[in-house]
Amino acid sequence: MRIALSSALLSLSLVVAAAAQTTNPIRYPQANTDGSSGQIIPLGFSTSSGNFDEGRWQQLIQARYLPSTGGVILGLEVLSQASLTATYPTLQITMSLVPPGGTLSTTFANNLPQPVPVFSHLAHTIVWTARQWQTIPLDIPFVYDGVSDVVVEIQKTFDRVATPPPGLAHHQTDGDPSRPGLPIARNTFGTLGSGALARTTSTSSSVPMKMGFRFADLPTFTLLGPRGGANSRVFAVGGSFDASLNGQPFALFGSLIAFGWAAPPIAVPGIGGLVMVDLPSTTAYASGAMDASGVATTTWSIPNDPGLVGVMVVFQGVSTSVGAGVVMTNGIDCVINS
Structure with a gap:
């Protein structure tokens, strides 16, 4: 898995286009705005x-x-x-x-x-x-x-x-x-x-x-989990959430999902920053070019399965940035709720 992931990330470093400065958000611990x-x-x-x-x-x-x-x-x-x-x-x-x-x-x-x-x-x-x-x-x-x-x-x-x-x-x-x-x-x-x-x-x-x-120029990763499910909770079974990589318009990107954090984080030659997600449980689920606003979003539906309650899900992305080449984003996580 580590070799395959390294190859996928390095392929992005072949194309790094010049772009205007952007500022991209990190939102902690998540981006939803409808909290109670x-x-x-x-x-x-x-x-x-x-x-x-x-x-x-x-x-x-x-x-x-x-x-x-x-x-x-x-x-x-x-x-x-x-x-x-x-x-x-x-x-x-x-x-x-x-x-x-x-x-x-x-x-x-x-x-x-x-x-x-x-x-x-x-x-x-x-x-x-x-x-x-x-x-x-x-x-x-x-x-x-x-x-x-x-x-x-x-x-x-x-x-x-x-x-x-x-x-x-x-x-x-x-x-x-x-x-x-x-x-x-x-x-x-x-x-x-x-x-x-x-x-x-x-x-x-x-x-x-x-x-x-x-953050100036660097790509970032955010999670937007509106309240939902039977108990009106964020990241609830039966609900959904958006996982977004934010960066340069039309920049190449890749998005990763895992079920834990890497201990310790891992460096990939040719890529700035560290892989923070747990590699054995990591899946690269999306790649391509961001849209004209510099965002790539995937909406995840959470199965209505009580057995998922308490599971931690971790996301990270990789994309191009002005002046820094190809870099990893921040990590971000959520815990599945009832």
């Missing part, structure tokens, strides 16, 4: 309480979900649960590389060994649109090294006297159901002026918030 769960921390506020008007929040994204070639992140994406306008007196985003395989400490500074202040604005207004991925362009592009985990920190204040809250502002979290194996987020919060913005330790934790990155 949300949280006020880190970017929201409540109409009934000022206890969330100031806060500090951190989340860790594991390296397997990021491009192993390394690359440049130009924007951060989040998913609002409500349509409203929010003005933040202060809004700061910091990112840091961290060694892979760890978890978040309750001490905030320990999670930012190489802090890069990628966004810092005063009196910043965002017009949030419900259930739509929205990009916050970074002031300073973040250089990802291809091997580290990444920590994202958001610090914000909200002044409900100057700008009364127009509604409950909250953003979608992993859910329907939540994934217990994903690293938890760390946070602290309080009223405006409470000092929560500068606290050194977290006072609570939460399930991961849905988050995305916009």
Whole structure:
């Protein structure tokens, strides 16, 4: 299987066309927009309480979900649960590389060994649109090294006297159901002026918030699993989902499906990045050229078989990129639900 896969991937390296720069999305842990769960921390506020008007929040994204070639992140994406306008007196985003395989400490500074202040604005207004991925362009592009985990920190204040809250502002979290194996987020919060913005330790934790990155030029892989099945869950038996490789218009591509992660990831000569999927269970299920928008999507129907509940499915792709030749995408996974 390894030899056959290597040959298939290398065949793509024979054709690498010049193309205009694109930005492609990574959406963690998945791309669906119809989730039923949300949280006020880190970017929201409540109409009934000022206890969330100031806060500090951190989340860790594991390296397997990021491009192993390394690359440049130009924007951060989040998913609002409500349509409203929010003005933040202060809004700061910091990112840091961290060694892979760890978890978040309750001490905030320990999670930012190489802090890069990628966004810092005063009196910043965002017009949030419900259930739509929205990009916050970074002031300073973040250089990802291809091997580290990444920590994202958001610090914000909200002044409900100057700008009364127009509604409950909250953003979608992993859910329907939540994934217990994903690293938890760390946070602290309080009223405006409470000092929560500068606290050194977290006072609570939460399930991961849905988050995305916009990578310059590199191809990426995303999963969009609308809620379905008998229990209205994502990736449910009897439901369906889209597996999409995102890249350059008309670029050559190949898509892989497996039932686990490679341990360790495998390098293929002539291909940038690493094969992250478990090779013994891997099938190359689609190849060809992307469409005019630079996307190749396969819709998967999940058999209505209770025996599939709990099965992990992992995807990865390979395609051409501007300046980097033929590269592997990030890996992405889902767990089949009832």
